[in-house]
Amino acid sequence: MVVFTLSVVIPKSRRADFVQSLSALVGPTRVAPGCIGCRLYADLENRNAFTLVEEWASQAALDQHLASDAHKTLVAAMELSAQPPAIHFDTVGQRAGLEVIEAARRSRGLL
Numbered sequence: 001m002v003v004f005t006l007s008v009v010i011p012k013s014r015r016a017d018f019v020q021s022l023s024a025l026v027g028p029t030r031v032a033p034g035c036i037g038c039r040l041y042a043d044l045e046n047r048n049a050f051t052l053v054e055e056w057a058s059q060a061a062l063d064q065h066l067a068s069d070a071h072k073t074l075v076a077a078m079e080l081s082a083q084p085p086a087i088h089f090d091t092v093g094q095r096a097g098l099e100v101i102e103a104a105r106r107s108r109g110l111l
Contacts, residue, residue, distance in 0.1 A: 002092070009050075009082050026039070032061075040052050
């Protein structure tokens with residue numbers, strides 16, 4: 001799995017444009033081949049800071065998305081950022097859930 005993360009700070013005057021552009025992008029991205037999840041988060045402390053997180057089943061699926069017209073919309077939205085955007089591509093070898101917390105608590109005698 002590959003996780004793409006984009007963090008931006010948008011000027012207050014362009015916030016509505018950014019939210020509108022990304023809101024229109026999230027839905028189609030979620031149904032793109034190989035997309036596991038796509039979410040847009042707003043920062044609680046800085047109303048103009050946003051983080052987009054996309055999870056992809058494979059590098060090939062992400063590459064296909066990066067070459068799409070939808071990604072061109074994302075690049076245009078990134079250009080609204082008041083400072084250089086933070087972009088990360090992380091490869092995930094394994095994913096676990098609640099069982100990790102349970103195992104940690106069990107090892108400490110808390111369960």
